[in-house]
Structures are given as C-alpha cells and as structure tokens.
Amino acid sequence: MVMDTADLRWIATGMILIVSFAGVGCPFLAMRTNEKLLHSTFFQLMRVLCTGLVVSVALLHVLADGQDYLRNVSEYPVADAAALVGIFLMVAIKEMGTMALHYLKPPNKNGVEECLLNKEADHGFGHTHGLPSIELHDLDLAGQPLRRFVVYMMEVSIMVHSVLVGLALGVLKKRVAILCLTAALLFHQFFEGLALGAVAVKNGFSFRCSWHLFLTFTLACPIGAVLGIFFADQYDPEDYRTAWTLGVLNALAAGTLLHIGLVELLPEDFRECSGCRNTPPRWANLLALFVGGTIMAVLAVWA
Template identity: 25%
Template sequence: MSDHGHSHSHGSEDCEGQLLDDYNQALHIGSIFIILVASFLGTAIPIVSNFIKILNIPKYIIVLGKCMGVGVILAAALIHMLLPANASLSSPCLPETFTESYEAWAFMFCVTGAIAMQLIDFLVLQYIQHRTVEKRATHPDPESPTPIDCGKLDESTDTYELQTVEVHKHGGHGHSHGGFILTNSELKTVEAYMLEFGVTVHSVFVGLAIGVADDTSLRALLVALCFHQFFEGLALGARINDAKASRLQQFILSMIFSISAPIGIAIGVGVSSTLNTNGVSFLFVQGIFDAICAGILLYIGFSMLLKDFPEDMNLHCKEKKHEQLRKAGMFAALWVGSGLMAYIGRYL
C-alpha cells in the first residue's frame, strides 16, 4: 500500500485491529509474576517498616518515601492517566459526532472525579460528626460534656476537635465549655480507599496493554511497568500506613493493588487474538475510567501536598538538627518522585 493510500485509510485499518505476528505467550505469562512481585514490594515496604521494629527505619526516611509518593501520585494522574484518557476520548476511531461535539471530554471527566472526591470527603466528615454526637447522646456521661456542634481540624496534631456543650439541667438552661478529640485517621482511611480505587483501575488497563503487546514492545513496556507499579505501590503503601488501618485491611489493600496489573495482563493474554484496543467500546471505557481516576488522584495528591506535607515538615524538620537540609530533602523527594514517573511516561 502506498503512503498516500495509508494516510487516507489509517483510521479504518487501525480501528478494525490487526493480528499480532510476533507474540510469545510464555513471555507474557511470565510478565504476570514479574509485575506481581514489583507491585507487592512497592506497597509492602512502607507497611512492613511500621510493623517490623528490627528494621528500625528512621521516621524521617519514611517521610521522604511519603513525599516521593505524593510526587508519584501527581505525575501518574496527569501523565499516566489524563494524557492517555484524552488520547482515547479524542481518537479518530470514535464517532465524529462525539469527538467533534466537545474537545475536552477527558478533562471534564477528570474534574468530575476530583469534585466527586471532595464531596465524598465532606460526606464522610459529616457522617463521623453525626455518629460521634449520636453516640454521646445515646450514652451520656454525667462527668463529660455533651457535644452539639462541630469545631475545627487541628492539622498539626492530625485530630478533629469538636466543640462541646456541658448541659446542666437548671430549669432548662445551661452553658458550654470544653471539647473532645476525634481522630482524623478515618478520613485518611477513606482517602486510602479512593487512592486504591484510582491506581487499581488504571493498573488493570495498563496490564491489559501489556497483555496484548507484541514481543518487541513487551520488553520495553515490562521494564517501565515494573517501575510504574513499584512507585505507585510505594505511594499507596505510604497512604495506607498513614491511615492506621488494621493489619488485615492493609494486607487486603496491598494485595488488591498487587494483582490488578497482573489481572489486566492475564485478560490481555486471553483475548490477545480477538481484542481490539482501538474499538469504540474499549476506548470509551478506558478513556472515561482513566480520566475519572486522574481526577481522584489529583485531589488526593494535592490534599497530601497542602495538608500532610507541611504537617510532616513541622513534625520532622522544625527545630531539628540540620533543619534546612531536612526540608530540602522533602522537596527533593517530591521532585524525584514526580520526575521518575514523568520519565516512565515516555514508555507507557
């Protein structure tokens, strides 16, 4: 076929899909276990370091890993999710009535994911406040105040302080003072679950791309995906560890992420002879999910950057030996994390 003919038939030929000539199934199956190990190691390191005291990992080193994880999350959201989502939802393989009606579908779904995450955060906080007030009302303590209103989040101590009222039954009148403390770890647990959802769904699609890749592409993609899964796992593990979830919850969350990309690869291997990654249905599903997950990760990443980052800096740098060097180290870890994920984006 001439170049001219190819240029005019590019959309129709590519959109119909092509059979893979260079495809070693054993190599693809082996990649499932390689990616499984890389993913699990990434999530396990922050979690295991918290339980195995013999490792004696300094808290500041864990903070550096957490900062690196924030950079990974932000870069993954924009480069590994939003960019391919935009490519999928603006593909010439989609109906022109869709692609030409609006040019920013991916960005719209991304914003939707971000503001939906903000709404979930708000509803969870309201639920926690309501549950705490209801519990105090059901089981009153004569020596303790009865809470009737909410207060403020104390970020420096990672707690939520609810304003309270001591009701002294003197003819129906009373006065208020005091307060009680509500831990903020439940909010971080919800964010850990949402981060898990975002990176897991994305990993399934990335794994699927590996599963249907030819052998030449697989070798480069496999190395990139190992680093991709390791660093995303590191970011997720740091967030799970920060949420103070139970050991069982931590193990389950780690395993769900660890098997997500391998499941995608396995599906890709199984349907490699029939799956058309340029098909309309595949492009819609991948594009919409990647865009929504990008919004979720952006919200979580910037929340950690604006709340956790300065909090960790106060706790682990302020008035410590080599204070300025410690602060510089946190920024360096953040930039290294985002830089590495941006570089890996060349290959995935």
C-alpha cells in the same frame, strides 16, 4: 507500537500486595522495636520524590493515554471531564466519611477529645503518609467505640480509593509508565498502610483482632489492578466501545492520582513538623519533588 505488558502488570500487582501487607503490619511490629526508623531523612525524601512521580504519571501518561483512546471517538474533551469526576470522587469519599463521623459522635466530649477526633478524622478520611499514632502516644484509647469507628471508616475510605489507584496501574500499556507508577505505588501503599496501622494500634486493635484490616488494605489495590488488567486486555482498536471504556477508566484514574498527589500528599510532605527529628530542609524536599516530576517528563519522550 505498545508491547504486551500483561506479565509486567501482574508482577507489579504481586509486589504491591506484599508491600501493602508490610506497611499495615509495620506499626504493630514497631510498637515492639523502634518506630523512629520510619522517620529517617531518606524515607521522607523518597516520599516527596514519589509525590512528584504520582502527579507526573497522572498528567503525562495516564491522562495522556485516556486522551489517545478518546480522541477519535468524540470531539468533546471527555478525558478531561472524566479526570475532573475522578478528582471530585476522591473529595466525596473523604467528605462523606467526615460527615458520618461528626454525625455519630456523642455530644458530651470534652475539649481535648474533640480536638483529637478532629485530628484523627483528618488523618483517617484523607490520604496521609504521616504517622497519626505519634500524636496519640500517651493516651489510652482502647475500649472507646467511637475511636474504633474511626478506624473502620478509615479502612473503608482507604479501600475504595486504593481500588481506584490500582485501576490506574492495571490499565496502563506502556512499560516505562508501568515501572515508574509501580515504584511510586510501592511507597504509596507502604506509607498509607503505615498510617492505617498506626491508628489501629493506638485505638486498641491487637494484631490478632486486625485480620479484616490486613485483608481489606492488602487486597484493595491489587484487586483494582486486576480489574484494570482485565479491561485493558479486552481492548480492540476497531471497537469504539472499548476505546470509550479504557479512555474513561484512564482519565478517572488520572483524576484520582492528581487528587492524591496534589491535595493529599503534597501538603503533607511540606507540612511543618516542630516535634519531628531528621526533617529534610525545604530545598531538599523541593529538589526531590522536581526530580520525581522530571523523571516522568523525560521518560514521556519515549513512552
């Protein structure tokens, strides 16, 4: 029997809202204090552990719930197909942003600017927990309209997929799955906000002029969670239409989480970083990844 977890989901939504604001605001604060604190071994290992949590939650809980909803209404593997659509949707968001950037960039840039724009496009339209500001540390980027366009496009891209990720939390019904996904999303939102804020700082955005950045990123994931809570609370086990709705929403959310975990987070977690200090050894990263996955695999026995 699945208990009513609406209160727990509302609390999780509030926590994510606070952490999202803290994450996007950290680069503005770090410019005045010490940004090296964000590169500690502990934070890097927790990042990898949360990647394991995200992937295992997607497969063992979110997708499984979608299959449960749809099993009795269709013999076709609708949940798997919807998860595939979710994966392709995330790819499309990234690629459309990248194409827009390359279409609008001026043709008279030098080689250094070209290289930097390509790097920033990778950071902006993907989903990274890295700090792109470090690569731009000694450059004066203020006053370049194209650089500001990068930030705006990055903001829109992150906003769309944050809504989808929040949806994954909102439609969950199992207490253990909600707690674990909330823990993963807290790190997810913090580090993603960190990347977005870092790009904004290095592109000449002041704290006062970044209100739209704070507003959209802080509210995107909670809005998705609220929508998910609304749809989940309308569930009637006797109505096949609600089974279709919640099943497809869960499966889409699972595909979104799978893409984020396997395509965006995992390569970034194991990327070589020659200039980084306090980088954990690879065996420690692997151990953290397995621990994150094992936690959800064990909890799936009861939840």
